Amino acid sequence: MALQIVSGSEVETPASAVHINAQPFREAALMKGRVGAAVGDSVSGFFGEVSKKFQDNVNARTVLDADLKMRKFSDDFRDSLAKNPDENTWLPDLNEKSTQLREDILSGPHVGPDVKQHLTAMIDQWQQAQSSEVKTAAQIRSINRTKATVIEDYTKASRDGDEQGALAAIDLGVQNHALFPEDADRMRKELPAITQTAKVETGIQNQPYQTLKLLEDQDKSGKSKAFPALNPQQLGVKIREARTATNKWQTDNAMDLYDNPPTDDILKQKVESGEISEPSERKIKAYRDKTNYESARASTGELRGDISDYDPSKDKDGKEYNQLKESIRAIPDFMAAKRDKLKKLLDDKKAMKGSSHGDTVINRMYSEKLFGDPTADRASWKKANDQREELQNDFEQWHTQNPGASNKEQYDYVWNRTKTNRGKSIVGTTDQFGTQ
Amino acid sequence: MPAAIPIVALAISAVGTAYSMSQSKKAADAAASVDANTAKYNAQLDNAQADQIQADTVANIRTTRQEDAAYLSKQAASYAASGVLATTGSPLHAQITTAGRMEQQIQQKYSNAQRQQMLLHSQAKEGVYYGQAQASADRAAGTIAMVDGGAKLAGMAFSAYNSGVFSNKSAATIDPINPAIDD
Numbered sequence: 001m002a003l004q005i006v007s008g009s010e011v012e013t014p015a016s017a018v019h020i021n022a023q024p025f026r027e028a029a030l031m032k033g034r035v036g037a038a039v040g041d042s043v044s045g046f047f048g049e050v051s052k053k054f055q056d057n058v059n060a061r062t063v064l065d066a067d068l069k070m071r072k073f074s075d076d077f078r079d080s081l082a083k084n085p086d087e088n089t090w091l092p093d094l095n096e097k098s099t100q101l102r103e104d105i106l107s108g109p110h111v112g113p114d115v116k117q118h119l120t121a122m123i124d125q126w127q128q129a130q131s132s133e134v135k136t137a138a139q140i141r142s143i144n145r146t147k148a149t150v151i152e153d154y155t156k157a158s159r160d161g162d163e164q165g166a167l168a169a170i171d172l173g174v175q176n177h178a179l180f181p182e183d184a185d186r187m188r189k190e191l192p193a194i195t196q197t198a199k200v201e202t203g204i205q206n207q208p209y210q211t212l213k214l215l216e217d218q219d220k221s222g223k224s225k226a227f228p229a230l231n232p233q234q235l236g237v238k239i240r241e242a243r244t245a246t247n248k249w250q251t252d253n254a255m256d257l258y259d260n261p262p263t264d265d266i267l268k269q270k271v272e273s274g275e276i277s278e279p280s281e282r283k284i285k286a287y288r289d290k291t292n293y294e295s296a297r298a299s300t301g302e303l304r305g306d307i308s309d310y311d312p313s314k315d316k317d318g319k320e321y322n323q324l325k326e327s328i329r330a331i332p333d334f335m336a337a338k339r340d341k342l343k344k345l346l347d348d349k350k351a352m353k354g355s356s357h358g359d360t361v362i363n364r365m366y367s368e369k370l371f372g373d374p375t376a377d378r379a380s381w382k383k384a385n386d387q388r389e390e391l392q393n394d395f396e397q398w399h400t401q402n403p404g405a406s407n408k409e410q411y412d413y414v415w416n417r418t419k420t421n422r423g424k425s426i427v428g429t430t431d432q433f434g435t436q
Numbered sequence: 437m438p439a440a441i442p443i444v445a446l447a448i449s450a451v452g453t454a455y456s457m458s459q460s461k462k463a464a465d466a467a468a469s470v471d472a473n474t475a476k477y478n479a480q481l482d483n484a485q486a487d488q489i490q491a492d493t494v495a496n497i498r499t500t501r502q503e504d505a506a507y508l509s510k511q512a513a514s515y516a517a518s519g520v521l522a523t524t525g526s527p528l529h530a531q532i533t534t535a536g537r538m539e540q541q542i543q544q545k546y547s548n549a550q551r552q553q554m555l556l557h558s559q560a561k562e563g564v565y566y567g568q569a570q571a572s573a574d575r576a577a578g579t580i581a582m583v584d585g586g587a588k589l590a591g592m593a594f595s596a597y598n599s600g601v602f603s604n605k606s607a608a609t610i611d612p613i614n615p616a617i618d619d
Binding site for chain 2 (some may be wrong): 010011012013015016017018019020021022025026029030031032033034035036037038039040041042043044045046047048050051052054055056059062103109110112113114188345
């Protein structure tokens, strides 16, 4: 509203107000908001940090928990491999179980996106490492198994003397990476000695004499011509073994011959073939001769008993006499004296036309084992026969001088002679053999 | 329920952010209001000042014309007294010249007053515009604070989600200090 003009003067109405500077009022208005914002920001920052730290703690625990589970799984799975002989199932088994563990971990109660991403990367790396480890272990197991099979084949073939088979086993081992080339070379180099040793051992077992001869057949350098791969030490050992086996074989062969000693010609052939040794030949011959003699001697002893028991009065047709005579004639020449003596005894007996009572008593003493048990052993048999023969000889001599002696007189003579036989009493005092 | 702590802390943090947003917005609105009212007041003041100048100028022109007429009248009387016919020849020319100069001065004053009025009106409009712009800027700052706060809340929620705050399925049963680890 303009002021009333006073006429007669120039007016210049001054301003009745001034401009307002809004800045202080604006600052005042803003400051309240700033204070509120500052308080809100502080509260938000503090509790946001608290929330983050707590969650970080939870996340760290979740990750550690997963790591612990994975380590435990690794240990358990590694232990389980020892109980699973089929290495082909190891890797599939690992994949299945580790995938299950992955799902268990990732579906856990505290797994947020960040933790899940971290755990996924961690499990991926862990699974890859586990897979590599198990794959390597399976391959090592497979290679070891192949290696064991190869070595087993190689060993069997070489011990059987199958050199080609052993070489094939070595090649198979190299192709399947079960053997290093240098090992294969070493095995190939050792193979001849092994196969030849195996042949020697088989030979020693089955044909020791022939094997010994082959071993002893050596060239100028001292190597066996048949088994050149054997070094001097091996050759010496095998020769000793072959000698031992040959001795045993020859001894066994010789022992078998004692039961029925062959003739000299056969024994000579056996010596030449190495079947028995020369000392064994000599022993067998000696044994054979001695056995023959003793056999003849035993036969004459028995024949003497038969002659003593011979009663011409009962032999009406002379048949028994002829048999005894044939038996006497069969006595070998080296017992000619004995043969003549028995022939004379038989003739005397026939001339007397009866068996003497003294002979009967002596034979009964023999059968009653008064001279010992002739069936007990060879020594007892010999002793009994020797005593009976001695007593029979004495009685025959006495009876020749006393042809009319009665049975009582014959008995007394035999009894008294027996009691004083070599100054020893061999029977009791009982008249157990009769006087009639 | 120790495992609920992250969620509770996160909620408090969110409340703090929301409070900050709210206070910032209120302050911006208040500042905008101050800006607008102040500009309005200053504009009214400038306009009133311009109107006063108009009134003063009109009054002063009227006074000046009256005084100029009196002067010319006195000059004519003076001519007449000295036997000079004021309506012819040089006196008339002199009077016309004087009157023209006087009116020219009046027109010059009026023109000056007009320019000053225009300046004040312009200043008043400019002040309003300035106030409006300042208020708009303050409101925008409030909006920005709200947007910032919202983004901060969203970021907090996203970060919390990623870090697994909301994945604690069995949070109520697990002790973070001494957790029971599942075999």
